[in-house]
Amino acid sequence: MKIYIIGGTGLLGSASAAELIHRGHSIRSVALPPVPTNSGIPSEMELVLGNYITMSDEEIKEQMSGCDAMIFAAGVDERIEFEAPVLEHYKKYNITPLERLLRIGKQSGIKRTVIMGSYFAYFAKKWPELKLTNHHPYIKSRIMQEEMAMSFNGDGMDVMVLELPYIFGTQPGRKPVWTFLVELIQGMKGATFYSKGGTTMVTVRQVAQAVAGAIEMGKGGTCYPVGWFNMSWKEMLSIFHKYMDVPKRKVFTIPTFLLRLHGKKMMKDMMSKGIDPGLDVVRFADVQTANTFIERSIARDELGVTDDNIDVAIGDSVKLCLDDLLGAQKLIDMKPE
Numbered sequence: 001m002k003i004y005i006i007g008g009t010g011l012l013g014s015a016s017a018a019e020l021i022h023r024g025h026s027i028r029s030v031a032l033p034p035v036p037t038n039s040g041i042p043s044e045m046e047l048v049l050g051n052y053i054t055m056s057d058e059e060i061k062e063q064m065s066g067c068d069a070m071i072f073a074a075g076v077d078e079r080i081e082f083e084a085p086v087l088e089h090y091k092k093y094n095i096t097p098l099e100r101l102l103r104i105g106k107q108s109g110i111k112r113t114v115i116m117g118s119y120f121a122y123f124a125k126k127w128p129e130l131k132l133t134n135h136h137p138y139i140k141s142r143i144m145q146e147e148m149a150m151s152f153n154g155d156g157m158d159v160m161v162l163e164l165p166y167i168f169g170t171q172p173g174r175k176p177v178w179t180f181l182v183e184l185i186q187g188m189k190g191a192t193f194y195s196k197g198g199t200t201m202v203t204v205r206q207v208a209q210a211v212a213g214a215i216e217m218g219k220g221g222t223c224y225p226v227g228w229f230n231m232s233w234k235e236m237l238s239i240f241h242k243y244m245d246v247p248k249r250k251v252f253t254i255p256t257f258l259l260r261l262h263g264k265k266m267m268k269d270m271m272s273k274g275i276d277p278g279l280d281v282v283r284f285a286d287v288q289t290a291n292t293f294i295e296r297s298i299a300r301d302e303l304g305v306t307d308d309n310i311d312v313a314i315g316d317s318v319k320l321c322l323d324d325l326l327g328a329q330k331l332i333d334m335k336p337e
Helices: 011-022 057-064 086-107 119-126 137-150 179-187 204-217 233-243 256-272 297-303 310-326
Strands: 002-006 026-031 046-049 069-072 112-118 158-164 166-168 191-194 198-203 222-225 229-232 250-253
Touching: 002 011, 011 026, 011 204, 057 086, 069 086, 069 204, 086 112, 086 137, 112 119, 112 137, 112 204, 119 137, 119 158, 119 222, 137 158, 158 204, 166 204, 166 310, 179 233, 179 310, 191 233, 198 204, 198 233, 198 310, 204 297, 222 297, 229 233, 233 250, 233 310
Parallel strands: 002 026, 002 069, 026 046, 069 112, 112 158, 158 222, 166 198, 191 250
Antiparallel strands: 198 229
């Protein structure tokens, strides 16, 4: 197949492109400049640098010409800070442009589309009693994105969403998303204090396999929760400590009421700076302290994902975070344009 990727130079987009090329597909991509130096982006990928949001329908149609499938590996997540109302910014980057791409894709003969989403949408549906879409604009936006995307499924185009969890792995020249956690650990003296609970996680390579599996054999109209390694926060932090060269550092679980009190302070600080948070960090304690686990059988049996070494992937992420904090490398940050 010939596949059109939006965001093919990013961490997940470039890894997906490499996996698909390895499987015999050809790739065309549009992505924002700049491209990281020595980023490992496949040389076989046809690349157009530019902002797909501001491109005309005609430009997008020309880029999609001859393509059989499309992958949306762009947009923003909850880590990007916006002023109020934050939901409008999520619409601007994650929903409105994707709706246009799906419309143009259907007109252009795109038969299969894979969208990189969030596992928060999966848990919003799994735990309706938490009313996550009522309290967290980011999670609400991901559900809105899924509902909009699924409205295009059928009539010759299969649409699938990958509900992705925390991801470990690196791309040379690009700032890792985990720098905030490494910095947080460094700022604590003598021990690491964290919440109870845990999360599922995958490696970058596994995301690329999931994307390729969905393109090749996914079922249209399906939102696939993707997970593989289920760990408590304490287990994950112990791996962080190892690669931060503090392997004997203790992890202490803080009471949930203290987590909420800290969340209130964070919310007050953000609002004083004009930031409208995508997650209400006080109410988010319900999710933070839960075990947001996903069985690997879904990714394995339905998408063909295989095992990987999460310890090494976390280690690579931590080491690049340390380089980032030391200024040892020039890294490109993830920012919307």
